[in-house]
Amino acid sequence: MASFTTLRDAVAAHVRDGDVVAMEGFTHLIPFAAGHEIIRQGRRDLTLVRMTPDIIYDQMIGMGCARKLVFSWGGNPGVGSLHRMRDAVENQWPHRLDIEEHSHAAMANAYEAGAANLPFAVMRGYKGVTLPEVNPNIRSVTCPFTGEVLAAVPAVRPDVAVIHALRADRRGNVLIEGITGVQKEAVLAARRSIVTVEEIVEDFGPRSPNAVILPHWTVGAIAVVPRGAHPSYAHGYYKRDNAFYQAWDAIARERDAFLAWMEENVMKRADLALEPAR
Amino acid sequence: MASFTTLRDAVAAHVRDGDVVAMEGFTHLIPFAAGHEIIRQGRRDLTLVRMTPDIIYDQMIGMGCARKLVFSWGGNPGVGSLHRMRDAVENQWPHRLDIEEHSHAAMANAYEAGAANLPFAVMRGYKGVTLPEVNPNIRSVTCPFTGEVLAAVPAVRPDVAVIHALRADRRGNVLIEGITGVQKEAVLAARRSIVTVEEIVEDFGPRSPNAVILPHWTVGAIAVVPRGAHPSYAHGYYKRDNAFYQAWDAIARERDAFLAWMEENVMKRADLALEPAR
């Protein structure tokens, strides 16, 4: 049942050390502000689930929040490596990071299965590749009608899902438009959820009868965080900050520069998580 | 690849004796005009697939088009029986009708699996009920992670899907809004498709970025048939003719009255299938 709160209180109430956390948003609507608040609150030993770790998990990994990463493509899109993720995997800095690696198709299906309350997802995939040899969570099932062998992966069922959405109405219904990714699935698959939004409106007004909406009784804490997806973007509010994505490569390449940037731009900005629900 | 044609030519080209035909539309957008044209063209031995046979299949069964019916709820919604369907199942009139019966959940999942090019669908269902004893197409699979046994049904892969949509644009892209049912899945699961539409527009104009659209390269023949869903309805065009649904009970109860009604209202109205693409 939706409750309106500050981002600080939402994270304090819903994200616990050791949780499996899925912070989704496929390029669009990545919940950066929420990730920063999790870093500021010093969460540890998280299992971070995300199709594309992106800068948000690069930051969380570099700041020591994560014990394990479940992902399917770990780069800075169109730019290059995620240096903090690489440093963790290659050099165990700031500490060891376990990984569970899938393909996009497998992750998308695993979220879908989680939302549908199924224990596993079935797909045609993973043929002729090495990943099943290094990931014991890639198995198979046999079609009981045709005998075909298909790939199976466990459903994603996070302890908490964190997403950024365009807006909520006064009842706590949440609207997403544009590239909707797997956010709806992540929230429906999770036990708890935090939704940051650009704004709260009285009513969504005229809209498609098939608008992508999470009803208020399916979401947990809602916090208003304008520009809460930056440097990702919010359809109709602001554009993706591609210049920042390119700049991140230099910021994150060395540990010291990374830590300095985080100190200045994240650790000192607790004020950003105190926006009251309006 | 979409081609614009008359309904008569669409049915002549795409629906063949013995085909597996899925004519979908969940209460909304039922393709009545296309069903009538199939009746007029005298198709035989069809396997008719539809979650809710509704009046459209009552008519097709009563007119002798069907050898088999695959369905999940065979009543006249809110009114009572489908008398022609019952007469076929109970008394083999006008001839024997085989049935393959599922639950709604199974059929919906089977269409979804068909659209996703999977050989079968997995669901939690069919527990403690008799249907699996009389339908050999209800089987099981075991989760390779938890050991849980789940129900499995074959994917629906029709030879031809027939749907009614709101409108197409000049390129042949097709828009559906409102109660979208399983129409998109039916078309994507089928080898061929016929789409009747209320109108053809130059461009869909302003719309939700997530509007339910079948791209032109996924559909077959498109025919303009205004009110082609009546007595079902088209969101934003006309309402469901509930009075007709109630009147159908008396029309269809006796064979003679049914045949007389069909002769007058369907067989003599071949002109309705000649609307040119505009």
Place this chain on the structure above:
Amino acid sequence: MNAVTPSEMMTIAAARALRSTDVCFVGIGAPSAACNLARLTHAPGITLIYESGTIDTRPDVLPLSIGDGELCDTALTTVSVPEMFRYWLQGGRITVGFLGGAQIDRFANLNTTVVGDYDKPKVRLPGGGGAPEIAIHCGEIFITMQMGSRAFVETLPFITSLGHGTGPGSRERLGVTTKGPTRVITDLCVMEPDAHTCELTVTSLHPGATREAVQGACGWPVRFAADIAETPAPTAEELTVLRDLHARTRRAHSGEV
């Protein structure tokens, strides 16, 4: 105001069982009337979902089908039917599912499929539709049915949807974790499964209904709870709202609106 009909009493008793926080999977007929009556009286916050995909809908008239345009026009949003059955019903997000049927047994299993042999049916009924999975995925199930000895039967010829199976432990042995039918609301009484035997037991008689009438309309020897109550008579508000709803609905479905 005219006398209360048994059908009205049934609908009103069903409506009272709903809470404002419920998320309700609604069937056509009496369930739809009960759910909307609850919404228009004591449970304004109730979320009504129809299997056509319409979520949080607030129809002004009762739909004839589960997919009338009215449901979509007044819904928060409408999803595809596969999504409805996967994410919403199987997803375990529904607190109350409403079912009815042609036949019921003492463990609240239902038959809406066939009377007689499946392959050579005496009466072919509509079939299960959403019921088999509604019965196992909703938090609990309310059943509304008019009583009669051909409907309340000793043995079902076909189980379309699971109630309490053959008694205690049946649902658990099938891996089903939801409560199943917690009340059967009829035109004469309310029945609830006994806590120990799971057998339907009359817990409340509607005004004017007698034990004899209930037994006369039931094909098995009926059990009555020790502390049997009388269902409170409909209030003026309940009756007015229900009759207005039905009147609006009749006008709309006859094509007058």
Place this chain on the structure above:
Amino acid sequence: MNAVTPSEMMTIAAARALRSTDVCFVGIGAPSAACNLARLTHAPGITLIYESGTIDTRPDVLPLSIGDGELCDTALTTVSVPEMFRYWLQGGRITVGFLGGAQIDRFANLNTTVVGDYDKPKVRLPGGGGAPEIAIHCGEIFITMQMGSRAFVETLPFITSLGHGTGPGSRERLGVTTKGPTRVITDLCVMEPDAHTCELTVTSLHPGATREAVQGACGWPVRFAADIAETPAPTAEELTVLRDLHARTRRAHSGEV
């Protein structure tokens, strides 16, 4: 007009392989440039799909990520990511998929996962993303990669996506019915799998490129087709459209727009 760069030649050669009737699953970088160049020149009807869910998109500038707003703003429609991978990619509706990678072998298998041991990697690469299933579900695969002996290698340490496996029959034995990589477009040449051996074979050399240069940038002994062609030089139109596209893109991504 400035001299054509090898990168431009690669993109233009890739664009030419696309048809106006293609439905193309587009990756970021060279594939995105090639697909949009094709759309803006000889293949105006081409349908471009990005794995973010954007269908039939017509971006004015190249996206930096596969989910830039530009893609959604100009798309026919945008679907969820599970739907994209289930109905559209696995559904078998894509005629051409574009892939690139850090490493390729002579059978056009690709590695974008890891160099060194998987558990103790020398270089951790981004991973597969959509590639493992793009490689098997699209009608055919085009690969664009700059040549170099560390990229075109004798043996892959990790197979991220399937090409022609270990040679003839590999795909069939895995139950894969699509063609797989039908051409590899590099900065020096175009390679195609030999009809009999499936081994990548140079079928066309770009203007100025030599057999020696190709061999020098390849970690296995390169095979050349008997009737090797010279890739036609870029036309003025191709070069102008491509450079304009890149210029618009640079301005947009630097935040100037």
